[in-house]
Amino acid sequence: MENFEFLSPTKIIFGKESELQVGTETKKLGRKVLLHYGGGSIKKFGLYEKVVKSLQEAGVDFIELGGVQPNPRLSLVHEGIKICREHKVDAILAVGGGSVIDSAKAIGIGVPYEGEVWDLIAGEIVPETTLPIGVILTIPAAGSEASKSLVITNEDGWYKLGLNVELLRPVFAIMNPELTFTLPPYQTACGVADIMAHIMERYFTNVKHVDLTDRLCEAVLKTLITKAPIVLEEPNNYEARADIMWASTIAHNDLLSTGRIGDWGSHAIEHELSAIYDVPHGAGLSVVFPAWMKYVYHHNIDRFVQFATRVWNTELAFEDPERTALEGINCLTNFFTQIGLPTTLKELNIPADRLEEMADKASNSDTKTLGNFVKLKRKDILEIYKLAL
Amino acid sequence: MENFEFLSPTKIIFGKESELQVGTETKKLGRKVLLHYGGGSIKKFGLYEKVVKSLQEAGVDFIELGGVQPNPRLSLVHEGIKICREHKVDAILAVGGGSVIDSAKAIGIGVPYEGEVWDLIAGEIVPETTLPIGVILTIPAAGSEASKSLVITNEDGWYKLGLNVELLRPVFAIMNPELTFTLPPYQTACGVADIMAHIMERYFTNVKHVDLTDRLCEAVLKTLITKAPIVLEEPNNYEARADIMWASTIAHNDLLSTGRIGDWGSHAIEHELSAIYDVPHGAGLSVVFPAWMKYVYHHNIDRFVQFATRVWNTELAFEDPERTALEGINCLTNFFTQIGLPTTLKELNIPADRLEEMADKASNSDTKTLGNFVKLKRKDILEIYKLAL
Numbered sequence: 073m074e075n076f077e078f079l080s081p082t083k084i085i086f087g088k089e090s091e092l093q094v095g096t097e098t099k100k101l102g103r104k105v106l107l108h109y110g111g112g113s114i115k116k117f118g119l120y121e122k123v124v125k126s127l128q129e130a131g132v133d134f135i136e137l138g139g140v141q142p143n144p145r146l147s148l149v150h151e152g153i154k155i156c157r158e159h160k161v162d163a164i165l166a167v168g169g170g171s172v173i174d175s176a177k178a179i180g181i182g183v184p185y186e187g188e189v190w191d192l193i194a195g196e197i198v199p200e201t202t203l204p205i206g207v208i209l210t211i212p213a214a215g216s217e218a219s220k221s222l223v224i225t226n227e228d229g230w231y232k233l234g235l236n237v238e239l240l241r242p243v244f245a246i247m248n249p250e251l252t253f254t255l256p257p258y259q260t261a262c263g264v265a266d267i268m269a270h271i272m273e274r275y276f277t278n279v280k281h282v283d284l285t286d287r288l289c290e291a292v293l294k295t296l297i298t299k300a301p302i303v304l305e306e307p308n309n310y311e312a313r314a315d316i317m318w319a320s321t322i323a324h325n326d327l328l329s330t331g332r333i334g335d336w337g338s339h340a341i342e343h344e345l346s347a348i349y350d351v352p353h354g355a356g357l358s359v360v361f362p363a364w365m366k367y368v369y370h371h372n373i374d375r376f377v378q379f380a381t382r383v384w385n386t387e388l389a390f391e392d393p394e395r396t397a398l399e400g401i402n403c404l405t406n407f408f409t410q411i412g413l414p415t416t417l418k419e420l421n422i423p424a425d426r427l428e429e430m431a432d433k434a435s436n437s438d439t440k441t442l443g444n445f446v447k448l449k450r451k452d453i454l455e456i457y458k459l460a461l
Numbered sequence: 462m463e464n465f466e467f468l469s470p471t472k473i474i475f476g477k478e479s480e481l482q483v484g485t486e487t488k489k490l491g492r493k494v495l496l497h498y499g500g501g502s503i504k505k506f507g508l509y510e511k512v513v514k515s516l517q518e519a520g521v522d523f524i525e526l527g528g529v530q531p532n533p534r535l536s537l538v539h540e541g542i543k544i545c546r547e548h549k550v551d552a553i554l555a556v557g558g559g560s561v562i563d564s565a566k567a568i569g570i571g572v573p574y575e576g577e578v579w580d581l582i583a584g585e586i587v588p589e590t591t592l593p594i595g596v597i598l599t600i601p602a603a604g605s606e607a608s609k610s611l612v613i614t615n616e617d618g619w620y621k622l623g624l625n626v627e628l629l630r631p632v633f634a635i636m637n638p639e640l641t642f643t644l645p646p647y648q649t650a651c652g653v654a655d656i657m658a659h660i661m662e663r664y665f666t667n668v669k670h671v672d673l674t675d676r677l678c679e680a681v682l683k684t685l686i687t688k689a690p691i692v693l694e695e696p697n698n699y700e701a702r703a704d705i706m707w708a709s710t711i712a713h714n715d716l717l718s719t720g721r722i723g724d725w726g727s728h729a730i731e732h733e734l735s736a737i738y739d740v741p742h743g744a745g746l747s748v749v750f751p752a753w754m755k756y757v758y759h760h761n762i763d764r765f766v767q768f769a770t771r772v773w774n775t776e777l778a779f780e781d782p783e784r785t786a787l788e789g790i791n792c793l794t795n796f797f798t799q800i801g802l803p804t805t806l807k808e809l810n811i812p813a814d815r816l817e818e819m820a821d822k823a824s825n826s827d828t829k830t831l832g833n834f835v836k837l838k839r840k841d842i843l844e845i846y847k848l849a850l
Contacts, residue, residue, distance in 0.1 A: 073703045075476025080469050086719070087464025281700030284684040284708055291676035298672065311670030314462045318719065319673055327716070330475070330707065 073281050073331035080325045082218035083244040086318065088310075090248045091208050094123055094165070095130025097244045101204040102163030104133045106156055108176045110140040110168045114210065117254050123167055123208065135159050140168065143346050143353070144175040146190060146226045152179035153189060156203065163204045166242075170214020170266075170353075173207055174222040177240045180205050193224050193235050205242040210251045212317040213263030213354060215270055215324025217245035225347055231433075232347035234339075245321070249313035257304050261411040262354025264300045264316065268293060269357040270323040274334040276368075276375060276445040282332050289328050290382045292319050297383070300411050337443025338364045341453055344430040351420050358413035359420060362405045363460035368446040373397050417460045427457040462670050462720035469714045471607040472633040475707065477699075479637045480597050483512055483554070484519030486633045490593040491552030493522045495545050497565045499529040499557045503599065506643050512556055512597065524548050529557065532735050532742070533564040535615045538578060541568035545592065554595045555631075559603020559655075559742075562596055563611040566629050569594050582613050582624050594631040599640045601706040602652030602743060604659055604713025606634035614736055620822075621736035623728075634710070638702035646693050650800040651743025653689040653705065657682060658746040659712040663723040665757075665764060665834040671721050678717050679771045681708050686772070689800050726832025727753045730842055733819040740809050747802035748809060751794045752849035757835040762786050806849050816846040 085093055098105055107123070114120045127134055137152050155161070156179060166176035181199040182189035192199045207217045216222065220241050223234040255263070275289045295315050302312040322328065341364065342356040369376045377393045380386040380400025389395045405415050414420050431454040434442060441447035448456070474482055487494055496512070503509045516523055526541050544550070545568060555565035570588040571578035581588045596606045605611065609630050612623040644652070664678045684704050691701040711717065730753065731745040758765045766782045769775040769789025778784045794804050803809050820843040823831060830836035837845070 073476075073700055075479065076473075078473040078475065079471070083466065083468040084719075085466050087462075090464065281703070283687065284681065284704040284711075287680035287684055288677060288711075291680040292673065295673040295676055311462055314670070314720070315673040322673075322677075322716075327711075330473075331703070 074279055074333060076330045078326060078330050079238070080218060080241070080327065082242050082325070084218065084247065084321065085244060086247045088248060088250060090246045091119065091122055091251065092126055094206070094208055094246055095126035095128070095132055097246065098127060098132050098163065098165050098206050099130045101206055101243055102161070104135070104159060104161050104163075106152065106161045106164045106176075106179065107134045107136045108140065108152065108164055108166045108168075108172055108179070109136075109138045110172050111138070113254070114167055117251075119167065119208070119210070119251060123165075127165075134165070135161065140172045140175045142171050143225045143232065143350055144171040144178075144223075146178075146193075146224055146228075149175055149178040149182060149189060149224060152176075153182040156183045161203070163206065165206045165208070167208045167210065169209070169211025170216040173205070173209075173214070173216035173242070174224060176205050177202070177216070177222040178224050179203070181240070190226060193222070194233050195235060199237060199239065202239050207242045207245040208251075209245055209247045209317070211255060211259065211263055212252060212320035213266040215267065215320050217242060217247065218321045218325040220326070221324070223343070230347045232343040234343075247317050247321070249310055249317045252313050252317060253308045255307070257307075257412055259352070260303055260307075261300065261413050262352040263320065264296055264411060265354035265358040265408060265413055267316070267320045267323045268296055269338060269354075269361055271328060272361060273336050273339060274329040274332055275379065276335045277332045278372070278445060279332050285328055285330055285332055286378070292323055292328070293383045295319055297407060304411060333444050335443045335445040337445070337448050340442045341434055341456060344434045345420070345422065347433075348426065348430065349420065349422055351422070355414055355420060358408040358415055359417055359460050360456070362401055362408070362415055363456050365401045365404070366459055367452065367456050369397050369401065371446045376400055417457070424461055427454060430457060463668055463722060465719045467715060467719050468627070469607060469630070469716065471631050471714070473607065473636065473710065474633060475636045477637060477639060479635045480508065480511055480640065481515055483595070483597055483635055484515035484517070484521055486635070487516060487521050487552065487554050487595050488519045490595055490632055491550070493524070493548060493550050493552075495541065495550045495553045495565075495568065496523045496525045497529065497541065497553055497555045497557075497561055497568070498525075498527045499561050500527070502643070503556055506640075508556065508597070508599070508640060512554075516554075523554070524550065529561045529564045531560050532614045532621065532739055533560040533567075535567075535579060535582075535613055535617075538564055538567040538571060538613060541565075542571040542578060545572045550592070552593045552595065554597070556597045556599065558598070558600025559605040562594070562598075562603070562605035562631070563613060565594050566591070566605070566611040567613050568592070570629070579615060582611070583622050584624060588626060588628065591628050596631045596634040597640075598634055598636045598706070600644060600648065600652055601641060601709035602655040604656065604709050606631060606636065607710045607714040609715070610713070612732070619736045621732040623732075636706055636710070638699055638706045641702050641706060642697045644696070646696075646801060648741070649692055649696075650689065650802050651741045652709065653685055653800060654743035654747040654797060654802055656705070656709045656712045657685055658727060658743075658750055660717060661750060662725050662728060663718040663721055664768065665724045666721045667761070667834060668721050674717055674719055674721055675767070681712055681717070682772045684708055686796060693800060722833050724832045724834040726834070726837050729831045730823055730845060733823045734809070734811065736822075737815065737819065738809065738811055740811070744803055744809060747797040748804055748806055748849050749845070751790055751797070751804055752845050754790045754793070755848055756841065756845050758786050758790065760835045765789055806846070813850055816843060819846060
């Protein structure tokens with residue numbers, strides 16, 4: 073186990089009607105708030121009215137900025153920063169999924185910073201302060217509601233980059249599983265793949281003796297595997313929705329990586345898919361992760377055997393552990409198919425003709441590597457894209 | 462799943478040599494600190510010198526109060542409050558196990574409160590503020606390093622009472638597994654039983670549909686079951702010590718009870734043992750918990766079957782689930798015996814002659830009940846004590 077520091081300071085307010093507390097919680101953050109959201113769904117399903125009413129009742133003054141798209145864009149972040157400065161906003165309330173929260177986080181660090189916010193996102197300069205962020209989560213997936221992460225796409229060249237610093241953790245996250253009843257099946261499944269990917273990125277590590285966090289990872293994965301088919305059949309199943317929603321937070325608040333070094337190669341490889349083709353992150357991950365696994369499993373067959381036996385209840389073939397390792401990868405692939413996700417680039421309508429360009433972008437150079445479990449060079453990344461065809 | 466709020470604001474600093482950060486972390490809490498500790502072990506093994514040096518180097522002024530005993534006493538809490546007031550102490554550094562931390566917490570709420578601190582501990586008045594608490598943990602057991610709990614024994618009548626409020630959570634907890642290498646086997650095992658009990662109190666719930674937290678509970682229990690025999694054989698096994706230490710925190714920071722209502726009957730029943738006979742809390746729990754299980758398992762056989770099959774890998778006897786349930790309880794009992802703990806009152810040299818008095822104290826009256834899984838009246842508590850003989 074590695075030395076670690078861990079602090080999860082986000083206050084979670086979880087359950088039925090929890091969104092009614094947004095006014096009182098937001099009031100603690102500031103006097104004037106940016107209400108940030110995505111497309112029309114929060115208005116369509118009545119959440120918008122509830123939020124506005126709660127803010128008004130608590131006496132919180134707010135200004136709105138909607139229009140966040142999946143794979144949130146830098147241009148809207150710029151707009152948000154401008155609005156916050158003009159109106160002297162001192163906190164941000166993000167109502168939506170990971171894209172909205174990430175956009176809010178980028179605005180949050182951009183407002184007090186005098187230079188170009190992309191320099192912060194690209195990691196050239198470390199942000200020192202942020203506007204406080206509150207969240208009402210509507211899509212369990214990214215885990216951004218309690219994570220130290222954000223991912224933003226720069227339309228100028230379609231670069232998708234992520235930043236990880238502690239000050240990006242929201243102050244509060246309101247999570248009502250009922251708000252996820254209206255999520256369409258495909259988006260629900262994409263969310264599950266995203267959550268599972270966050271765990272698997274942590275699971276495949278070279279750090280030895282991490283049994284406690286291994287088992288915690290396996291516990292959350294098994295829950296997702298059990299609950300995802302249930303919510304696809306019964307979208308209004310509160311209990312299964314609740315398990316998935318809480319899993320999204322636990323998967324990415326870093327508890328599951330305490331003492332470990334995660335991989336994160338698959339995420340970087342996937343980012344090129346969603347940056348260029350704007351595919352949902354979860355669908356990109358359901359394609360990339362099995363391909364990555366097939367490419368790297370020889371590096372540590374034992375770990376893939378553990379994944380197969382503990383997560384998927386595969387029986388260990390004592391005489392041929394490699395077969396068990398491959399069975400685990402097959403189980404994952406079949407599971408993604410079962411919940412309606414693509415597992416090949418073809419299913420995403422991504423042709424083979426830009427794989428070289430994607431490998432270039434993902435690796436940035438021939439010397440830089442991606443991932444930690446296996447350090448992938450450009451040629452490896454290209455092979456993984458090919459395995460995903 | 463029940464609605465819940467969850468916030469775990471304690472900064473965990475975990476790993477080798479982490480105690481060297483105590484000066485800089487403590488300095489953030491206050492100018493003048495009470496250094497609170499137990500018996501001689503922190504001096505015997507060199508920790509005391511390291512702490513003093515780190516505090517001095519960081520320019521932290523401190524005054525000392527040692528002498529905390531297991532099952533920490535109210536009289537020392539009074540002394541601590543007096544010292545803190547006289548010396549205008551504005552933060553407390555607890556170096557030790559749960560007893561030291563709980564004593565520090567009681568002093569922390571007592572200093573700013575004008576009345577008698579026991580009224581706060583007994584829950585008659587809700588504490589509104591506390592001195593900030595920092596911790597260097599030396600005994601993984603109570604989970605007090607990140608919990609909202611304290612337990613104090615009032616020598617005037619030997620009442621042992623607990624308080625649970627959010628402001629009792631320490632600001633930071635420094636956890637170096639190497640500091641636990643010198644823990645004697647019996648104390649190590651008592652700690653493991655205490656940690657397991659914290660999980661099992663949460664596990665046995667009447668709340669339905671708590672699969673995610675069920676699995677997290679099972680994950681931590683399985684880790685403890687695997688690692689405890691290792692550290693008893695190899696006291697200096699860093700990795701196994703580390704898993705147990707981190708488990709102690711996770712078991713009791715309330716992550717594992719999110720959305721659930723725990724039982725806590727066994728803890729209350731055990732408190733009478735340690736209050737009257739001053740037995741180690743963990744040894745009391747290893748006696749009481751199996752007896753409690755035998756008394757209540759009929760209430761929900763399925764839950765005990767799940768405990769048996771998932772935690773202990775017992776094969777489900779489809780034609781006779783009760784047998785499986787009982788096998789799980791036997792597995793737990795045998796495990797406690799294997800790691801050197803008592804499972805009967807006799808082994809603790811506790812005679813049968815004061816069971817009635819203990820049942821009186823635990824129930825306080827014939828109408829008050831203990832526990833939530835099964836609500837226990839005085840006669841039930843007495844039966845459990847008898848089952849533990």
